[in-house]
Amino acid sequence: MSVTPLKALPLDELRQRTSTKWRKYGEDVLPFFVAETDYALAPEITRVLTRAVQLGDTGYTPPDPGVREAFAGFAERRWGWNVDPADVFWTGDVMMGVVEILRKVIEPGDRVVVMPPVYPPFYDTVEEAGGVVERVPLTASEAGWEIDLLGVETALLSGARAVLLCNPHNPTGTVHTPESLAALADVAERFGATVISDEIHGPLTYAPTAFTPFLAASDSARRVGYAVTSASKTFNLAGLKCAVMVAGGDPQRAKLRSLPWEVEWRTGLFGALSNVAAYSPESDEWLASLLAALDANRLLLAELLAEHLPQARYLPPDAGFLAWVDLSAYGWGDNPAVKVLRDARVALHHGPLFGVEGTGHVRINFGCAPELLREAVERIGALARS
Numbered sequence: 194m195s196v197t198p199l200k201a202l203p204l205d206e207l208r209q210r211t212s213t214k215w216r217k218y219g220e221d222v223l224p225f226f227v228a229e230t231d232y233a234l235a236p237e238i239t240r241v242l243t244r245a246v247q248l249g250d251t252g253y254t255p256p257d258p259g260v261r262e263a264f265a266g267f268a269e270r271r272w273g274w275n276v277d278p279a280d281v282f283w284t285g286d287v288m289m290g291v292v293e294i295l296r297k298v299i300e301p302g303d304r305v306v307v308m309p310p311v312y313p314p315f316y317d318t319v320e321e322a323g324g325v326v327e328r329v330p331l332t333a334s335e336a337g338w339e340i341d342l343l344g345v346e347t348a349l350l351s352g353a354r355a356v357l358l359c360n361p362h363n364p365t366g367t368v369h370t371p372e373s374l375a376a377l378a379d380v381a382e383r384f385g386a387t388v389i390s391d392e393i394h395g396p397l398t399y400a401p402t403a404f405t406p407f408l409a410a411s412d413s414a415r416r417v418g419y420a421v422t423s424a425s426k427t428f429n430l431a432g433l434k435c436a437v438m439v440a441g442g443d444p445q446r447a448k449l450r451s452l453p454w455e456v457e458w459r460t461g462l463f464g465a466l467s468n469v470a471a472y473s474p475e476s477d478e479w480l481a482s483l484l485a486a487l488d489a490n491r492l493l494l495a496e497l498l499a500e501h502l503p504q505a506r507y508l509p510p511d512a513g514f515l516a517w518v519d520l521s522a523y524g525w526g527d528n529p530a531v532k533v534l535r536d537a538r539v540a541l542h543h544g545p546l547f548g549v550e551g552t553g554h555v556r557i558n559f560g561c562a563p564e565l566l567r568e569a570v571e572r573i574g575a576l577a578r579s
């Protein structure tokens with residue numbers, strides 16, 4: 194069955210938005226930095242939020258907002274992952290969930306493995322939880338990126354206590370294979386370490402690649418792991434504040450139960466309502482249309498780069514709407530986003546923030562209209578020719 198790609202909203206409407214993407218820079222700048230997307234909300238989300246606004250239903254999130262059943266249903270439909278709703282807990286956002294779990298599983302000063310180049314808040318979050326970042330970069334090749342299992346093993350052997358996994362990985366869009374996830378879980382189990390898997394980009398995996406939730410990878414993954422995720426990236430709900438934490442088994446469930454009450458209370462009611470709507474079957478068709486639009490954009494970006502920035506290096510991601518692009522051949526310094534903003538008036542995410550591996554790189558958000566993507570790459574391409 195062919196799916197109609199979702200159309201992004203027109204620029205004049207987007208400019209009326211008040212979120213970071215649209216207010217950080219002036220109107221002459223095209224924004225491609227922060228991970229917000231340019232589509233209208235899924236109809237079921239609009240419906241529940243509109244109803245809540247009409248009712249003035251803006252109080253505290255209730256004790257059971259329906260998030261656990263909605264997430265378990267979504268996980269089963271999309272990935273055949275059988276989640277016990279009792280293993281699902283909620284909080285304000287994914288990074289809040291990660292920091293609270295880390296606080297439960299490490300002691301102050303313990304080392305936590307992260308895999309650069311990686312989503313910059315991973316570094317801060319480990320520190321916020323009292324940990325120390327242990328860098329084990331992804332292994333890069335012409336074919337893509339993968340977990341450096343030997344590097345992780347060495348880190349755990351020398352005392353690191355936890356692994357903060359990004360699955361799929363931001364910024365490379367790597368969808369880790371079931372084999373590498375199972376192997377990671379085995380290594381973690383051997384050293385008594387915990388794996389926390391951030392799976393916020395999971396629903397945005399492009400066929401034929403299949404997303405494997407870490408906790409579905411193996412029995413040992415369920416014994417060592419937690420997943421933290423949200424509908425917020427896929428459905429553009431970041432401002433509404435709701436994410437889910439999933440325990441791999443009874444011991445982790447007990448730890449999540451023992452979190453301070455405040456962790457759950459920080460969940461926004463609109464966040465919970467919209468996550469339930471996003472995860473419901475009513476939103477499946479919208480998600481299919483979104484994926485069709487994003488899939489076309491990730492390939493369009495490859496064409497645009499080949500035409501306007503032929504020395505750029507870019508491997509289309511297997512998941513997500515973020516493109517990791519190496520512009521170092523252009524000699525625009527360690528952080529090309531600075532020159533691109535100044536001279537092309539296009540705001541990209543700064544590669545070096547993701548780790549030293551991001552030197553000479555930028556991250557481009559292609560969750561937008563194809564015309565806008567074209568204009569941005571043309572503007573940057575003009576810089577390369579000047």
Ligand SMILES: Cc1ncc(COP(=O)(O)O)c(C=O)c1O
Nearest residue numbers: 228286287288312363391393423
């Ligand atoms: C991998 C990853 N984790 C977490 C987040 C942020 O999620 P939240 O706003 O729910 O903390 C993002 C946002 O782009 C992300 O890419």
